[in-house]
Amino acid sequence: MSNILEVHNVVKRYSQHTALNNVSIDIPKGVIFGLLGPNGAGKTSLIRIINQITGPDEGYILLDGTKLNQNHIKDIGYLPEERGLYKKMKVGEQLLYLAQLKGLSEKQAMEKLKEWFIKFDIKTWWDKNVEDLSKGMQQKIQFVATVMHEPKLIILDEPFSGFDPINADLIKNEILELKEKGSTIIFSTHRMESVEELCDNIALINKSEKVLDGAKKDIKERFKTHTYNVEYLGNLGDLDNQFDIINTENIEDNFSKSIIKIKPEVPVNQLVRQILDRVELRSFGENIPTMNDIFKRVVNETID
Amino acid sequence: MKNILLILRREYLVRIKKKSFWVMTLLMPILISGFYALLFWGVFNSRDAQKVSIIDESGVFTQKFKNSSNVKYEFVKISLDSAITRLNQDRKDKTDIVALIPKNIMEEPQGLKIYTGKGVGFEIQNRIERIVQNEIRNVKLAKAGISQKVLDEADVDVSSKVVVVSKEGDQKEQNTLASTILGTFSAILMFTTVLLFGMQVMRSVIEEKTSRIIEVIISSVKPFQLMVGKIVGVGLVGLTQFALWITFTFVLTSISSSLLPANQMAKAAQEQMSEMPEKQKDEIAKKVNETPNSAGKVVAFMQSAKSLNIPLILGCFLFYFLFGYIFYASVYGAIGSAVDNETDTQQFMTPIMLPLLAGYVIALMTVGQGDNKLLFWASIIPFTSPITMMARLPYGVETWEIVLSMLLLVLSTIGMVWFAAKIYRVGILMYGKKPTFKEIGKWLFYKG
Secondary structure: OOEEEEEEEEEEOOOOOOEEEEEEEEEEEEOEEEEEEEOOOOHHHHHHOOOOOOOOEEEEEOOEEOOOOOHHHEEEEEEEOOOOOOOOHHHHHHHHHHHHOOOOOHHHHHHHHHHHHOOOOHHHHHOOEEEOOOOHHHHHHHHHHHOOOOOOOEEEEOOOOOOHHHHHHHHHHHHHHHOOOOOOOEEOOHHHHEEEEOOEEEEEEOOOEEEEEHHEEEHHHHOOOOOEEEEEEEEOOOOOOOEEEEEEEOOOOEEEEEEEEEOOOHHHHHHHHHHEEEEEEEEEOOOOOOOHHHHHHHHHHOOO | OOOHHHHHHHHHHHOOOHHHHHHHHHHHHHHHHHHHHHHHHHHOOOOOEEEEEEOOOOOOOOOOOOOOOEEEEEOOOHHHHHHHHHHOOOOOOOOEEEEEOOOOHHHHHHHHEEEEEEOOOHHHHHHHHHHHHHHHHHHHHHHOOOOOHHHHHOOOOOOOOOOEEEOOOEEEOOOOEEEEEOOOHHHHHHHHHHHHHHHHHHHHHHHHHHHHHHHHOOOOHHHHHHHHHHHHHHHHHHHEEEEEEEEHHHHHHHHHHHHHEEEEEEEEHHHHHHHOHHHHHHHHHHHHOOOOHHHHHHHHHEEEEEEEOOHHHHHHHHHHHOOOOOOOHHHHHHHHHHHHHHHHHHHHHHHHHHHHHHHHHHHHHHOOOOHHHHHHHHOOOOOOOOHHHHHHOOOHHOHHHHHHHHHHHHHHHHHEEEEEEEEHHHHHOOOOOOHHHHHHHHHHHOOO
């Protein structure tokens, strides 16, 4: 699998601070890529560089194997976090205008827009002024503006903020459909539940530096604590020294809950066997770190 | 280039489609032609004649005050106090003005007093003074042994023609009044439109910034393209408006002047004059010149206006508008990019307004003073030249001065656009803090 986007050693400095310090990221084709990081970490700076709104001070970026240039503008669709449209302009006119800025001819733009207007069932909006639409409706229009030219790379900055759950689902399905069609989606957010749900790969930026990246499942594997949650009836007593009971607490109806850590090379089945010998098992599960846990852990570590 | 055209088209169409554009476009010529109509109306249908009651204590002036269309004189033999009660009152013998000519007017010409309820126009005051002054002179000359005949013969009307001689020796008649009006008017128009359309650019930049669409746009086009497209688009709106103004004004003034008696009367007066013997003609001309605001003045003005080089002035106006506008619009654009909302623009507006205002004031104060050094330099220096050169042009300006002024304007406009683009590029992405001049200065050195 080749990379749609390669960020090589990018440095961006402003007068007071360094926004990006030697950041390198590879984004494989056809994935949903989560660009994570706390506020002010440098995500927006990186996105602006990818969009060629600003240039890097050092380093370079390859899009589909070639160095980023003006011809790539039509290959990228960008939905900024702070959304906005021309308020006094009609929806249809505005989208036609934005599509033409992305390099579509008026005719092509018209065709594409028709499809989207049918798909979202918003045909009646065409002649409305943007300011007469609700915020959610405006967001939909903006989403159409982002993807109508069928870009190879779609950059969505906090795409779900401002959407009600129904529209958020609608957009989520669109994102998945776009991925299906072969687009790559960069997804900048600090809302971990959507990362958990959608992203294949992630990169975490903190304090201007990339601190973590890779496939989501690999990262989860890497951050695995090898701990298991066990709920049972009875007394567990002491276990083998391969196993370490970190914590036990009583929960309702005389049941107990223990967190048990095992040595990485020891098979889980051994633990299960020992437990079954001693107590009546109610539930058993591996303690897999959520993206939220990983995010917090990494960010806090780099603070220390 | 394609992007600039797209942006330009949007900026243009959005404005042309606005109601306010058409309101402005239609209203302005109506105002101008209405003013024009009012002028003629004022000449021929002046308000009710003002009644002037004269108390002549000296008894010298009895036959000397002649009624005219807008002033009726009446000699009254009542006390000043009772005459004054006639002012300000709703009564049959109401009078607008009371003029008291004291007994010793011959010895003390400053003794003339004018009483009024509502204030008195400069014109009437002037007329009364002049009649008294003439008569005092006549009486004194008569006492010195000069006969009335000699006095009449000595009363000649002198009027001059100003002839401008160019270096090549060409002579051209110049009409000072027409030049002054045209110079002042075009300077005011230049100041207003540059300011108006410059501000529009600024507002448009702020709108894009506050609505946050800016980030989407500049992910598709370069900030410079956006700025240029915007400035040119708004500028074309300005040119469209001028074209429409000129057309409408022309149509409306031709309609209004053909409806009003002014032209016909003026024409009739002209025809009559051409049939008259030379002497009579002079007398009429004299009368016409004696009364300001009269048909003769209008005719003379209209004729001399023809001697002005209108194509040159119009061409220069368009040139100076275009570059003066781009010059200031780019500054306004840069300011718009640096702030988050219009209220934050105040601190930057003053330094931008100053040169424009200076040009405006210089133009109005010194219009017609061909050798004024201040006016000369102001018309060469790009900050003020679009306005001040317009004030000079109707009087004739040396070609090299125009060329130098235009050249400097073009060069500095290019410089200003470059300068503004650097600020604009950084400014449009800056939110939250109110920038200072120092900070904006730093933006100039930011790398792409």
